[in-house]
Amino acid sequence: MSSSSLRRWSFPSLVLPSWPWRITWLYLTFILFLPLAGLLLRAANVGPAQFWVLATSPIAMATYKISFGLALLASLINGLFGLVIAWALVRTSFPGQRLLDALIDLPFALPTAVAGLALAAVYSTNGWLGQPLFEWFGLKVAFNWPGVLVAMVFISLPFVVRTVEPVLRSLEKEQEEASWCLGASSFQTFFKVVLPQLTPAILAGIAQGYSRAVGEFGSVVMISSNVPFRDLITPTLIIQKLEEYDFAGATVVGCVMLIFALLSLMVINFIQVWGRRYTDDTTRIPTL
């Protein structure tokens, strides 16, 4: 090894990082790492056996079922309708298209408490939509688990639309024309030519929507009756435990949600890397 490379390697940290680096790390340390460390340290104090007992207590399991299950259902519903909406925005033209486009962003912009208030009013048994649903089908939406589903659908609606839209816009029409020319039906063209190229974007949107719906609190807490085993979601359980000064229980359940958040981040990153095989670098899947 030459002496110059030795010298380069011997004191790598003597050069002070630039100001932007210092600000970034200082900020991340105090704003993100310190609180994260607090949660993890508290969780470590609980001990593995006790952790498992608290994390899998019947009430916690019931809330996981509501939170993770309904969020999955909501994001899948939005996967389907998100594709339809993106198609309507890109491939068709109709009066009111601009309004539709603008409305899609509303769940991002509207404070969740307002969304919860609005949904609870519309879907309650004397609301605009809740009343007919209750009278015709006997379905109680607000203050019941379907209400939680509606809130989750509302909150995760924009994700699939906004991930699919740019990819759909960048698709080359020639491929579909070639497919028609070769005798494929529009059905076959859609499922064998168009859909495979949209799949990474759809999955990324579903994953982001799912992650958002699982963590959602503001809108769900207002439309749900927050009764355990019926429509209590995990974030609300954390708050209830804190209100009862059950810090260990809150920490453990919070840790479960944190692990889920980390996992979902990894999955979303993986989908994005995987999706690049269809898109060049300038049209990568957007992160919202």
Add this chain to the structure above:
Amino acid sequence: MTTFAPVSLDQAPALEAPRAPLHRRIGPQLLSVLIPVVACLYVGVIILLPALNVVIQAFAKGWGPFVESVSNEDLLSALRLTAFVTSIAVPANVIFGLAAATAIARKEFRGKALLLSIIDLPFSISPVVVGLMLVLLFSPTHGLLESLVNSTGFKVLFSVPGMVLATIIVSMPFMAREVIPLLEEEGWEQEEAAKTLGASDWQVFHKVTLPSVRWAVLYGLILTTARSLGEFGAVAVVSGNIVGQTQTLPLFVEDAYKQYKTELAYGAALLLAGMAIVSLLLKFFVERLLEQDKRAARPDG
């Protein structure tokens, strides 16, 4: 070897334009009507009707009662607190976002993807868990920093500093997320030219980098502000929700709704919805400017 049977001319199909099978002619036309109808119905039921409901309920008894409920003392103090929290959280995140973007965007290093994911983390953590983390740190009875909190007497939990901190965490990624991709796409050349011409680091940032990403910064600013104004979950956990003291506008909406003060709830909700719509409009205009900048940034124009 296949042999082709000779076809006499009168047996051959007439040479007219081939007609697509029926399902292919009707299908796409039907779909081109059906798809927008389904899309509009879905968005109408999930988004438009609830949004309209807020407006109509807020004005259910006319303009007078609306003004009366909006000028309620508790509502106004909630509005002031929301504005105060936002006015601290947004500048803090702007500084962080710009610093992180200039530090990260144009360097390739091991763990870059990981660092970007870490910055994204507040997007995927539930706001309630963010609040929980702050409680576990600053609680005067159970917090990790309890001795520090008790000895200095600086109250973080159930008071404004905790709410500011919670708001900062949940709205942290927006700015960095908007600026980093744009900086990545642009080259280093302009900054290098400025440096060779003798500009200091600060001058390079202030006169070259910042102007080149100005619309992305504005876009990030709008998103950060919108999120800070509307944050509910994280603030709800740390605030204690004391009326007139630690109640932001979104908390006020929930509290008023729970106490059956429906008019107050809808008045405050309409105020927040109005802010959301303003932010959407601003976002729409900045998006166009951003597209122009992005097009200019690409080498092929």
